[in-house]
Amino acid sequence: MRLFTDDEQLLSKLNAMGNPLERLDKVMNWALFTRVLIDIYDKPNKDKSKGGRPPYDFLMMFKVLLLQRLHNLSDDAMEYQLLDRLSFRRFVGCDEHKIPDAKTIWLYRERLTKSGKEDALFDLFYQTLEDSGLIAHKGQIVDASFVEAPKQRNNRDENKQIKEGHIPEEWNNNKRAQKDPDARWAKKGDQNYFGYKNHVSVDRKSKFIKKYELTAANVHDSNVLEELCDSNEPVFDDSAYIGQKVPEGCQHHTCRRAFRNKPLTDLDKRINQSISRVRCRVEHVFGFIETTMKGSTFRGVGKKRAKTNAMLTNLVYNICRFEQIQRLGLKTWA
Template structure:
């Protein structure tokens, strides 16, 4: 007697699976419904126009498709190799990128080349484009602005003392072969925080207290002090004049600058040697901390997206990755508010 198969097959199974995904709620479809990726692509093409090959051949993938791939890569913390595999394997990824019926799928080299082509300026255009669309949807910066910085680790470099001395002098050991040079990050730097050494880069952000969207960013190497980016990430568009920051930012010059620009100084006080903070100053710090702590929620959300580690080599590519972190976080934050509004109704 012929044994029956335990699994029912159907020529239209893929279509059934798509409908099932829609019924369960595809988060990528939600992003697509609220973000104009064509507008983001146009902004990137203005910064880094698509190349035209005089020899003909297969044209490059549409910029919009590649931008969607970069968003997936950062939202789910995927390497270029993993991104290629998931595009081949996952139905929802292919649909989101418009590749459901495509004969060819962008491979790891294509993703890497596109990132190199648009560079840090292209990533900033994406971040600014997302920010502009947030404003268009009514998410205006409100409640004051919170400024803070976080360390972004990079793969540690194992160099001997002589090599380190040469690198500090902006030189490179003569015996390093080209393949080894490509793997050496000569831009990342070391710093100490809470008694521990860290190697990598620094991301400074400005978050509005009302919605916790990232409004301004600045990137640098880890050894740069947090306070160096303060004025660069100030957001003049916040409807509140309050500026919050922790004890790493206060100075008399900064307090005078804030007063001159019409901002209210909500930076925590820091005690000095042989001069502890008064009870009034401590109460002020505690009051500020309740609002300032909201920026830590942003860093925690980025960690949940896969962590802040950059796998790249060099400051330019690290800045690209950190800018994409911020843009992708804002997209995820937008989905939180959209879902909350839907549930409210």
């Protein structure tokens, strides 16, 4: 009982100092995810007479995955932090006697990936934002950021086969499990990246992520523009999207590009400056992911798992943005 009292005193002190997890809990209705989580994780025909340890609560494990992504932790590091930090345990809703280990965390994320229903979780929360009037629909900003994956050490012949869509026959099952045939190399400026791209459409006023697409890193940003955009809303993007098709009713505001022997005119520069004032807001989104959420790295293998990672990244960002707007009263676009 003394330990429980001490824990309560510690939590009260943390909350008084501004515990960010307590702030998230205060504004979030976590139960809204329950229906989809049951659909993903529940096994109605499971024979419970065989005994065994009861499964962890679905919502608790989902909050573990969200918290893990908020701090960009590996499965082992997440297990350690749950053991070590009272605020983490209180947020997810477990005590020190029933803490999921790294393997359990991996298994729950893997089941989410195999279900193919990760978009349903993202869409559920986005719909609550729509219902609350937090999506302004006064413009959408489209951009993409790299999601770096573990680099592959393949020889030239292996890389050639992978690019052609084949898995090298000499790879055994254990080696295949460690290889990522979906990730690709890409270059931006002088920097090389290996992995994927997180393409997003962001609401111009509220800075919520509206839609996302996950592709290999070498896929050009413009390839998924039409899928990301809502119709009848202005679209703001950079020069990478010049000449690309957008949905019906969209005004396309694209930064002008200079060409050899054809520099930008003063009018072009003014147009670019006007568009950039809007487009900079998507950089705030990526900046939050890179700083507060410790970056966009992906530790797994394969596009399906990378898609789950992207969903968790974008959902966690939206949840944090929602808390920020509620706490600071930032809704001024209605």
